[in-house]
Amino acid sequence: MRINGARAVIESLKNEDVEIVFGYPGGAVLTLYDEIYKTKFPHILTKHEQGAVHAADGYARATGKIGVCIATSGPGATNLITGIATANIDSIPLVCITGQVATPFIGRDSFQEADVCGITSPITKHNYLVRDVRELSRVLKEAFFIAGTGRPGPVVIDIAKDVFAAEVDYEYPAEVNLRGYSGKYIGNEKDLDKAVKLLKQAEKPLVFVGGGVVSSGTYISFREFINMLGIPVTSTLMGLGCVEPEQKGNLGMAGMHGSYAANMAIMQCDLLIGIGVRFDDRVTGIMKEFAPKAKIIQFDIDYAEVNKNVVSYLSVIGDLRWSLPLLCKKTKIYAEKIKKNSAQWIDYVIKMHKNNPFSYKKSDNHIMAQEIIEKTAELTENDTIAVTDVGQHQMWAAQFFKVYGPRHFITSGGLGTMGYGLPAAMGAKIGCPDKAVVLFTGDGSIMMNCQEMATLADYDINVKIIVIHNHVLGMVTQWQRMFYGKRYSQSILNSKADIVKIAQAMGIKGIRIDEKTDLIKILKQTLAQQGPALIDVNVPDTEDVLPMVPGGKRLDQMIMESEAANK
Numbered sequence: 001m002r003i004n005g006a007r008a009v010i011e012s013l014k015n016e017d018v019e020i021v022f023g024y025p026g027g028a029v030l031t032l033y034d035e036i037y038k039t040k041f042p043h044i045l046t047k048h049e050q051g052a053v054h055a056a057d058g059y060a061r062a063t064g065k066i067g068v069c070i071a072t073s074g075p076g077a078t079n080l081i082t083g084i085a086t087a088n089i090d091s092i093p094l095v096c097i098t099g100q101v102a103t104p105f106i107g108r109d110s111f112q113e114a115d116v117c118g119i120t121s122p123i124t125k126h127n128y129l130v131r132d133v134r135e136l137s138r139v140l141k142e143a144f145f146i147a148g149t150g151r152p153g154p155v156v157i158d159i160a161k162d163v164f165a166a167e168v169d170y171e172y173p174a175e176v177n178l179r180g181y182s183g184k185y186i187g188n189e190k191d192l193d194k195a196v197k198l199l200k201q202a203e204k205p206l207v208f209v210g211g212g213v214v215s216s217g218t219y220i221s222f223r224e225f226i227n228m229l230g231i232p233v234t235s236t237l238m239g240l241g242c243v244e245p246e247q248k249g250n251l252g253m254a255g256m257h258g259s260y261a262a263n264m265a266i267m268q269c270d271l272l273i274g275i276g277v278r279f280d281d282r283v284t285g286i287m288k289e290f291a292p293k294a295k296i297i298q299f300d301i302d303y304a305e306v307n308k309n310v311v312s313y314l315s316v317i318g319d320l321r322w323s324l325p326l327l328c329k330k331t332k333i334y335a336e337k338i339k340k341n342s343a344q345w346i347d348y349v350i351k352m353h354k355n356n357p358f359s360y361k362k363s364d365n366h367i368m369a370q371e372i373i374e375k376t377a378e379l380t381e382n383d384t385i386a387v388t389d390v391g392q393h394q395m396w397a398a399q400f401f402k403v404y405g406p407r408h409f410i411t412s413g414g415l416g417t418m419g420y421g422l423p424a425a426m427g428a429k430i431g432c433p434d435k436a437v438v439l440f441t442g443d444g445s446i447m448m449n450c451q452e453m454a455t456l457a458d459y460d461i462n463v464k465i466i467v468i469h470n471h472v473l474g475m476v477t478q479w480q481r482m483f484y485g486k487r488y489s490q491s492i493l494n495s496k497a498d499i500v501k502i503a504q505a506m507g508i509k510g511i512r513i514d515e516k517t518d519l520i521k522i523l524k525q526t527l528a529q530q531g532p533a534l535i536d537v538n539v540p541d542t543e544d545v546l547p548m549v550p551g552g553k554r555l556d557q558m559i560m561e562s563e564a565a566n567k
Contacts (some may be wrong), residue, residue: 126156225498423455
């Protein structure tokens, strides 16, 4: 069929079973938007390109499918950068289609020209500049293949304006043929045998699970492994949901704001099995003193992650869809022996966790942030998707919101992007319309992309926004309070902006809660209602996220709630 390049993009999206795209039009992509109009291709018009890419990211994280966004050239494309970097560091599959100036104008500092491939090269899995319409279908096929296979990640396709208009005999490739990239990573089975041998010898084993298990869809095999052996397990922020909250031996999140038992178990274990984790600095504390008594086994799909942050005793490189089922099969016959060897350790760790749960000081007068999260969890179904922005509320949500499954806790882990939450929640709800979506955000984060409340209203997207409003940049003031002599430089907000009125002005219901006695009633009413809504809850401004491992300290040097209270 002979069509123009813009229509070829649309036909390719259909061939990739893309359900919806998020974007914002502009001069370089007008031909593409004309085809979107003519074909009625599902599209969400966000209020900002950053909103579009975060929405595509939230859609991808909630569904496991590839998120797609569109922006025009120059400033439109560069407005995607923060979202692309956010997806890249968390290994989220995206295809970002950007317009470029027409081919004859490339490299001439033309109106709205930017070197998108050059700019995005360090923050993408791959990128393309398409100057010839005959390459378009091949590039699109490759882009979706690269984004969704192996270690997932974002791919940018920058398309020159005249390519959209040029005609081509369209045929979508049936296969991808990329030299040096197959998208399949089957490792060495002998490494798995070595891992099983180490497991049989261990007396204090600990499993450390991360986002790789979520993105590979292997949580069932993972849970089978944990249930079979009874080994204690701790999680990264990105790995929340891989283990059910009530699972015996689940120690919760580890790291800077992890649980006491998780961090102490890491420091005391003799075998640490990291599965789909990259040992980032928020988890390790001082890297060279992380898990000092343990032999570390690292399961990962990416060679580049091995020994990058901590040195592994053994690495099992390969897709978890290959390694985890095989690990279960190989350990099954030794399950009783492994449980017997580690029985004393398991009892010790479980008791330690029971005696040191996440906690916070209760108040008869004030609504506490942690209390809001706990009550929201109690009032929602177990399959609710919790989305967060970045800051104190993010860590409290990780500590106090019970996450029952993978893809049910959506947050910017690696980049820590304030302003991520609102558009990501929007994308998650569009991808999972049958599930409740609740966003926890702060009065700092919500303002960074608050314009997307208007998008929620325009499309009647049923996201409930809970603003934990402490009138400060919470995590910044916490650090200033603890490590900078209480010099609150530029972190006191006290904004005159009324978040409730902003929500109402943008077309969604806004409610404020000041009184503790109103919390449950208003939460219950709002969560039960259809349509988007925002609840703005005033909380104290001096509450800290604890425990906390200060920068430059070991995991066992964490500050606990009781210690902080005595200072």
